[in-house]
Amino acid sequence: MSELMACHECDLLTRLPELPPGGRAHCPRCGCLLQRDRPNSIEKTLALSFAGLVLFIVAVSFPFLAMKAGGFEQHSNLLTGVWLLLEQKMVLLAMVVLLTCVLFPLAGILGLLYVLLPLHFGRRLPRAEVVFRLVSHLQPWSMMEVFMLGILVSLVKLGHLAEVIPGISLWAFAVLIFVLAAQTAVLDHHQVWERLEALR
Amino acid sequence: MKAASMTARRQNLVSCHNCHLLCDAPVPVGKQQVACCPRCGTTLHSRKPNSLMRTWALVFAAVILYLPANLLPITITRAIGITQSDTIISGVIYFLHSGMVPIALVIFIASVFVPLMKLLILIYLLISVQRRSRRRLVDRTRLYRLTELVGRWSMVDVYVVTILVALVKLGAVARVDAGPATPYFAGVVIITMFAAESFDPRLIWDVMEDDE
Numbered sequence: 001m002s003e004l005m006a007c008h009e010c011d012l013l014t015r016l017p018e019l020p021p022g023g024r025a026h027c028p029r030c031g032c033l034l035q036r037d038r039p040n041s042i043e044k045t046l047a048l049s050f051a052g053l054v055l056f057i058v059a060v061s062f063p064f065l066a067m068k069a070g071g072f073e074q075h076s077n078l079l080t081g082v083w084l085l086l087e088q089k090m091v092l093l094a095m096v097v098l099l100t101c102v103l104f105p106l107a108g109i110l111g112l113l114y115v116l117l118p119l120h121f122g123r124r125l126p127r128a129e130v131v132f133r134l135v136s137h138l139q140p141w142s143m144m145e146v147f148m149l150g151i152l153v154s155l156v157k158l159g160h161l162a163e164v165i166p167g168i169s170l171w172a173f174a175v176l177i178f179v180l181a182a183q184t185a186v187l188d189h190h191q192v193w194e195r196l197e198a199l200r
Numbered sequence: 201m202k203a204a205s206m207t208a209r210r211q212n213l214v215s216c217h218n219c220h221l222l223c224d225a226p227v228p229v230g231k232q233q234v235a236c237c238p239r240c241g242t243t244l245h246s247r248k249p250n251s252l253m254r255t256w257a258l259v260f261a262a263v264i265l266y267l268p269a270n271l272l273p274i275t276i277t278r279a280i281g282i283t284q285s286d287t288i289i290s291g292v293i294y295f296l297h298s299g300m301v302p303i304a305l306v307i308f309i310a311s312v313f314v315p316l317m318k319l320l321i322l323i324y325l326l327i328s329v330q331r332r333s334r335r336r337l338v339d340r341t342r343l344y345r346l347t348e349l350v351g352r353w354s355m356v357d358v359y360v361v362t363i364l365v366a367l368v369k370l371g372a373v374a375r376v377d378a379g380p381a382t383p384y385f386a387g388v389v390i391i392t393m394f395a396a397e398s399f400d401p402r403l404i405w406d407v408m409e410d411d412e
């Protein structure tokens with residue numbers, strides 16, 4: 001018996017077909033993606049979350065960018081901009097950058113590990129539902145890839161003023177963005193909710 | 201029964217906003233509906249509560265912030281005694297003149313065009329729902345999906361300012377400060393993201409049920 005589902009964009013009730021490997025089910029009325037077959041979703045997401053955590057630690061602990069001009073050298077790490085904004089009394093702005101580029105992505109990775117690692121072993125930690133719900137809410141607010149575009153724009157902007165030298169952290173950050181994108185693509189919320197429900 | 205009428209609401213069901221579990225519609229207690237999804241704990245609503253009013257309020261707030269965000273300077277550069285203020289537009293013009301057209305395009309699209317389009321699309325969706333329009337339902341749903349996807353990219357300039365502030369502090373030679381437009385700019389992005397989130401695309405389709 002296939003499952004009855006309501007489209008979350010137009011409320012149409014549909015019976016979901018059995019999905020072939022890699023298949024997708026769309027809403028017949030509005031075309032919204034209802035479900036996608038993602039084999040081994042939990043294991044893949046876990047592997048990517050671990051990789052993400054390691055890259056994250058590298059990205060915050062090593063030099064990010066350095067700028068060289070006329071005998072001066074200015075180094076920065078991922079958080080330098082945030083501290084300097086705070087110095088300029090732009091507290092709100094510093095918070096926005098800190099949250100969207102560091103804390104939310106980190107919370108997403110840690111939250112997924114908290115929910116999925118036990119789930120892989122058939123267990124459920126307390127408040128796993130709350131954590132997973134928060135992770136889904138945080139997702140649009142984690143903007144590392146936008147930050148990366150910001151870095152590229154800045155590099156072009158500064159290119160004629162000085163020599164800009166990328167640090168290890170910048171490379172880790174670039175790879176992290178791909179890891180996080182892959183993580184979003186393989187994570188099957190539906191499957192996680194079903195497994196969590198079964199373990200209650 | 202026509203396919204159009206087979207909605208969850210018609211069947212007295214509610215789809216959870218968060219985990220999409222189909223639940224029985226909560227029984228109204230007094231004026232308020234109080235029920236939580238048995239699976240994930242999210243409060244259940246057939247439609248997002250006060251969706252139109254909240255979206256209108258947020259769109260209105262974003263329109264107001266959009267003006268200072270674009271008119272005030274976003275960076276203030278001090279180099280060898282010369283202070284230069286740049287707005288978003290003057291930055292775009294600078295890049296156009298210095299031949300860096302792709303960068304000018306990125307900044308223009310992300311910072312000026314996307315927020316403006318997003319606000320216009322939301323206003324169009326709000327008005328068309330309120331006028332109970334039956335036209336182009338699929339296209340309007342797609343437009344909504346688009347506003348959800350692109351909004352975050354407008355944050356680019358906020359990040360550019362942050363990186364410039366961090367990098368350009370070459371002793372006493374040069375220095376970049378975040379201009380007064382920057383907080384307004386972040387505000388526009390955040391508020392339009394909330395606005396898109398508070399709009400309920402199911403309202404676009406509800407008119408189909410009322411037909412019968």
Ligand SMILES: [Zn+2]
Nearest residue numbers: 007010027030
């Ligand atoms: Zn639909």
